[in-house]
Amino acid sequence: MTLPREPVGLLIGDARITASSASSHAHIYPATGRPNATVTLAGHAEIDHAVRVAGEAQREWIALTVDRRRDLLIDLADAVHQHLEELAVLNVHDYAVPMSFAGNAILLERFLRHFAGYVDKPHGSSTPVDGSFDVNLVEREPYGVVGVIAPWNGALVVAGSCVAPALAAGNAVVFKPSELAPLAALRFGELCLKVGLPPGLVNVVPAAAEGGDALVRHPGIGKIHFTGGDATARAVLQAAAANLTPVVTELGGKSANIVFADADLDAAAVMAAHQGPLMQSGQSCACASRILVHHSIYDAFAAKFLAVIGHTHIGDPFDPEVTFGPVVSEPAADRILGMVERAAADGSGELLTGGRRLGGDLAAGYYIEPTVFGDVDNSAPLAQNETFGPVVSLIRFGDDTDAVRIANDSRYGLNAFVHTRDLQRAHRVARQLEAGSVWVNTFSDIAPQGPYGGYKRSGFGRTGGVEGLHEFLRVKNIRIGIG
Secondary structure (H helix, E strand, O other): OOOOOOEEOEEEOOEEEOOOOOOEEEEEEOOOOEEEEEEEOOOHHHHHHHHHHHHHHHHHHHHOOHHHHHHHHHHHHHHHHHOHHHHHHHHHHHHOOOHHHOOHHHHHHHHHHHHHOOOOOOOOEEEOOOOOOOEEEEEEEEOOEEEEEOOOOOHHHHHHHHHHHHHHOOOEEEEEOEOOOOHHHHHHHHHHHHOOOOOOOEEEOOEOHHHHHHHHHOOOOOEEEEEOOHHHHHHHHHHHHHHOOOEEEEOOOOOEEEEOOOOOHHHHHHHHHHHHHHHHHHOOOOOOOEEEEEOOOHHHHHHHHHHHHHOOOEOOOOOOOOOEOOOOOHHHHHHHHHHHHHHHHHOOOEEEEOOOEOOHHHOOOOOEOOEEEEOOOOOOHHHHOOOOOOEEEEEEEOOHHHHHHHHHOOOEEOEEEEEOOOHHHHHHHHHHOOOOEEEEOOOOOOOOOOOEOOEEOOEEOOEOHHHHHHOOEEEEEEEEOOO
16 A cells, blocks of 8 residues: 555544644654654644534434444444454554554454444433432443544554444544554545535544644543553643543553463463564553563573564564564664663663664664563563663562562553463453552453453553443432432
């Protein structure tokens, strides 16, 4: 797919807007370091326009019968299914995630189908009232217009996990993808129009800091869902406080992956490699960058783990055999390499492999070798600070209590992973881990049926499940006096 070099416009209502009050962005393809599109960015004026258009569309949307809204969301899921390959290709163009991992559109389809099924299901209840025969109704209603802010590494996942339930709940959405990865999100917006959703029900407005600030401060926004880093989350919360706008956050992680002595070491090594430095080059909130290994199997596991890393196929993200691509930008590469250099200098651990930027045919791109430090102290900055790159730490532990203590010794709590054949240990340890999701002997395979979100600085609120739907509904109590 050849991308246009002319400005890629905002999608507000049914119009593509290529001239805005904000500057444009030269989108760089991370695998080559060369621009592949010019992206129009939303400023204050465009955000205001999008919110007003969304308000009009929301009134049209909520006036439709529930079966009509349900069917339109199913039609949208069908359209996504028909365009899975196109959306995957756009994902690669967005941030050079390898085609072998570019299946986020499949998750988008699954979330749309799942939440379409909630549109015509009862959301409220009725309860008796003490000392009265009054009718007491508890109803759930949409917020109206919600703002959804997506990170560059998962716009289609956020479209599924946040936009889909917001629509199912009866809201309209102003969807802000990052300027670093807007292409797949804009195509999703076009598909919304194609299947007949009211124009403006889903507005897609790529923006940098100016547009994001305008969105969270806008008085017409009923709720914000933000996915990203904790530093930006604090700015979002402060800005939203001006109107007391409620905010849901899904933030970063420093996930622990615990490998017990009875684990299947071959399977654990493969999963730890892909859940750690390999998947999206470690650029994932679910990255398990702290790998805790029982001391009795540490050497054996490390050998298997490094062997998996050593067989990684690095190269052109469009090559279906490639499993490891570049990081998103030059500043990201510099930041990650700086962390590696500091870790090597301060003795945080032994550098077992990687730690360098790749050269040769890949020199123009932002490729960093999969990097593994061994015998890392959990108190070291390398183990405590989110790297968001292909860098992981191997950490020894003694018994189960020690493993849980180390795993919980983090300001983050999004995911945790456990590898063991002992079912009792799996249940016991999973309940002791301070994380919103615990994955036992498996990858972080997010599904629309399961609530996903963090503890501690990894955020609050949930996507997925009925909990994810309720994030986009507010509760109203109606009492009717019978006399």
